Amino acid sequence: MDVQRRTCFIVSDHTGISADALARALLAQFGELELRKITLPFVYSPERLEEVLAQIRQARERDGARPLVFSTLINPALREQLEGADALVMDFFEPFIGRIEAELEQRSSQRVGGAHSFVEGPAYHRRIDAVHYALSTDDGLHCEHYDAAEIILVGVSRSGKTPTCLYLALQYGIHAANYPVTEEDLERGRLPDPLRPYVSRLFGLTIDPHRLHQIRQERRPDSRYAALDTCRREVKQVEALFQRYRIPSVNASATSVEEIATTVMQRSGLLRQAL
Secondary structure (H helix, E strand, O other), rough: OOOOEEEEEEEEOOOOOOOOHHHHHOOOOOOEEEEEEEEEEOOOOHHHHHHHHHHHHHHHHHOOOOOEEEEEOOHHHHHHHHOOOOEEEOOOOOHHHHHHHHHHHHHHOOOHHHHHHHHOHHHHHHHHHHHHHHHHHHHHOOHHHHHOOOOEEEEEEOOOOOHHHHHHHHHOOOEEEEOOOOHHHHHOOOOOOHHHHHHEEEEEEEEOOHHHHHHHHOOOOOOOOOOOHHHHHHHHHHHHHHHOHHHHHHHHEOOHHHHHHHHHHHHOOOOOOOO
C-alpha cells in the first residue's frame, strides 16, 4: 500500500501544545502516513487567520490532497471561518463545549488560551519548582537534597533518567531526582550509599544492551564506555541490583518518555497533581 502524504496543521489561539498532543495521539493510530506537521499558534485575529487559510490552500495545491487541520480556537467567528477551508477541520472544543454548558447550566467563558489558564496559579509555580529540583539533583548531584524527592530514578548512564525526571516535573509538578549507577557501584554489588536511606522511593530504569550501545556510541564512539560487552554487563548487574533490593523497574528501550513517566507514577503510587 502506498504511503499517504498529507500536511497537518495545528491551529491554536495560544501555544498549540494541547492541540499538538491531541493530534499526535490520534494520528499515532495510522501507520501508513507521511505527515508534514505545521503548528500555527496565537491565531486570535481575522488577519492572522487569513494567513493560516493561505497556508492551508498552498498545502492543498502542493499535496493534491486535503490537509488535516486540528483546531483549539475558541472564538466562534474564527472557528466558522476556519471550517470553510478546503481541509478536514477537526475542532477539539466545539463538540464538547455545548454539552458541558448544558450539563453545568452555565455559559463557557470563551477565554483565549483557556487550556493554559492555570499558569498564573500555585500549580504553575509547583511545576517550575519541581523542574528546578530535577535539574539541581540531575545525574547524582546534591544527594543531600534527596529528602525532598518524591521519586528517585536509578539506572545505568544513558538509560533515560533525566528526560523522565523533567517530564514528571514539568507535567505533574513531581520532585524527581535521578542517580546514575556507575561501573564502580555495580562492581561492589550493593546499593550506593546515598541511595540506601531512600530505598522506598527508588524506581529503576533498565534498557536493552543493544539500544544502550547505540546511544552511547553517539556520545563516545568506539570507547570502552560504549562497547556492547560493557553495556551487557552493566545492564545485567543493575537488573540484579533491582531484584536484590526489590526496586520496581521499567524497560525504557522502545518506550516514550510519556509512557515511562506514567508507568513510574502508576507503579510507585504517585498521584497526578491537579495542574
